C-alpha cells in the first residue's frame with residue numbers, strides 16, 4: 001500500500017504463488033501455469049479530479065451594481081461580532097436573509113448603525129436595524145440594548161451555560177441549523193468585526209472556519225476578508241477589483257502543505273510547500289480576475305478590501 005500524489009490510498013492486491021505444490025507431491029508434473037493464473041497487472045493509478053468550489057465577494061458590490069448571475073442563488077446570513085461595525089454593514093444587512101448578533105455585537109448595531117447613517121434620525125435607523133436573534137453568553141450586551149431589542153421582538157438566547165465555545169461558534173451553529181436553505185452549498189455566512197482587535201478572539205474566529213469547514217463563512221473587517229479553502233476542492237476565486245485587492249495571502253494556518261498550486265497571482269505557487277517556519281504567502285498580489293488554488297492542505301485565503 002502506498003500513498004498517491006494526492007494523498008489517496010492505492011491498494012495493489014497480488015494473487016498468492018502456488019510454487020510449493022511440487023515438493024509435497026513429487027509425482028505430480030507441473031505444467032506451466034495457464035495465463036489466467038498469472039497475477040493480474042496492478043490497476044492503473046486513477047485519481048478522481050477534485051470538485052471545484054467558486055468564491056466571490058460580489059456581496060460587497062454597491063446595491064446599484066448588477067450582481068453576477070451565480071450570486072442570485074446564494075443565501076446570505078449575517079453575524080455581527082463585538083467590534084466596530086465596518087462601513088459596509090448596512091449594505092450586508094440589507095442582503096442578508098437572517099441577522100444574528102453575537103452577545104456584545106448587539107451593542108455595535110445599536111450604537112453603530114445610526115453613526116454609519118448620520119443624515120437619518122438615529123431612532124428611526126435603530127428601529128429599522130432589528131436583529132433576528134441575539135446569542136451568546138450575554139456578559140457583554142448592555143441591559144438597555146437587551147431591553148430595547150427584546151421589546152422589538154428579537155429572539156434573545158442566553159447560552160452562558162456553555163463556556164467552551166465562542167459566541168461566534170454558537171451563532172454559526174444556530175444559522176446552519178435553523179436557516180432553511182435546501183442546498184447548503186448556497187449558504188454563505190458573512191461575519192462582521194472578526195479581524196483586528198484581540199488576538200485570542202481572532203484565532204477563535206479563524207478556528208470557527210475550520211470547525212464548520214463544510215459551510216462557506218467569510219470573516220470581514222473594514223480592511224480585509226478571509227475564508228477557508230478546504231483541501232477537498234479546487235478553488236476558483238473571482239476577484240471584484242472595484243472592492244477588493246490587490247494585496248492577498250495564502251496561509252497554511254491549520255498545518256503545513258506539501259503541494260500548493262495557484263494561477264492568477266503575481267507570485268504563483270507551483271507544487272510548492274508552505275509551512276510556518278518555511279514559506280507563507282503574504283503580500284502577494286492578484287494579477288488576474290480569477291485566481292485558482294489547489295492544495296493538499298486546508299489554507300486560509302485573505303485579500304485586502306478597498307476603502
Ligand SMILES: Nc1ncnc2c1ncn2[C@@H]1O[C@H](COP(=O)(O)OP(=O)(O)OP(=O)(O)O)[C@@H](O)[C@H]1O
Pocket residue numbers: 081082083102103104105136137139140141166167168193194195196197198199201202204205
Ligand atoms: N477584539 C476582538 N477581536 C476579534 N473578535 C472579537 C473581539 N471582541 C469580540 N469579538 C468577537 O465577538 C464575539 C462576541 O464578543 P463578546 O465581547 O460579546 O464576547 P465574550 O465572549 O464576552 O468575550 P470576552 O472574552 O471578552 O468575555 C466573540 O465571541 C468574538 O467572536
Ligand SMILES: Cc1ncc(C[n+]2csc(CCO)c2C)c(N)n1
Pocket residue numbers: 137162163164165166167
Ligand atoms: C481550554 C479552554 N480555554 C479557554 C476556555 C474559556 N472559554 C472558551 S470559549 C468561552 C466562551 C466565551 O464566550 C470561554 C469562557 C475554555 N472553556 N477552555
